[in-house]
Amino acid sequence: MRNDLSGQSSGIHRELSELIVSTGALISLLISREGVCLSQAGGLASLNTTALAALVAGMFAATKEVAAIVGENQFSILLQQGEKRHIHISLVGKRAMMVVVFEDYTRIGKVRIEAKRAGEVISRLLDAPPVERAPDEEGDIYLPRFKEYALNLVDRIFRVDEEEDGVHQL
């Protein structure tokens, strides 16, 4: 997913932050269907958001298949109830999911309402055309040089101890 959120990301972050304030949640995140964390507000030191994003994307895809089996197109909300912490996950538009982690389960109603409201605003932001970037901003990646340096990193970090080059090509 190309993330042209240049003009929208501050709006998305603001919505996620407001969601935290209005619900008393610990953290809220926006995750792409491909499993990448696009934005987050609040925080938990111990929370691995990279892994969470990958897993939530997987969960939602699996749930979509479950929905298909019972004759639904998809389930738009997933709720995971734990002993201390709970997760509310909702679809945002066609490409993203919003995750809210909260502790006070009596606030589930509030979480639902606020997540729905924030989701609608974020969905509109995601659908807005990307803001044009100034040429000098776009030019901050000079592709040939970027590739050369990135390939050097790949060579160095994914290093091959065995010198033999076993690559074949038909």
Added chain:
Amino acid sequence: MAYISFEDKQIVFKLVYFGPGMSGKTTNLHWIHAQLSEKYRGDLLVLDTERERTLFFDFFPVSLGKVENYAIKFHLYTIPGQIHYEASRRLILEGADGVVFVADSRAGHLERNIQSYRMMIDNMVDHRIPVDSFPIVLQYNKRDLEPLIELGSIERELGLTGIPSIEAIASEGRGVMQTLRLVSTEVIQKFRM
């Protein structure tokens, strides 16, 4: 297509290890994770069944460092190889930037490899991935378990040309990092903004 965040200054590439059940996809990921310094690797997530077969997917992120002010990351995924996990497979290929097809080289497994490769192409077409120009590396794994299928036999059966292939024994780490390096190199060479 790579995920690019101009705000956070990061570029994330998604690599997927595809292949039939028990061909060694998870073994590849475990080896890579063990080889990389902690500085570069994130936690390895393994979702398997009691019989150590991947149920959902395995995953870990690699942070290569910064280039031109952008943090470069690779997210490595395996798919569950078993035939009935079609939904997970489809999901994991979504947004992929490169694929390693891990083939089982044992004689008698050619048909399973062919079937899995065809399934991969079908899933890629579903995701509108341009198959002909997409970075794919074919890894002939389990080269220590004779009798073996011939190198090139999968390509011949499927009429593939131009797909690089590597011999591997993932359980000993042989060919694993070469495979990763090869697919990553192709992914970066084909990267467009």
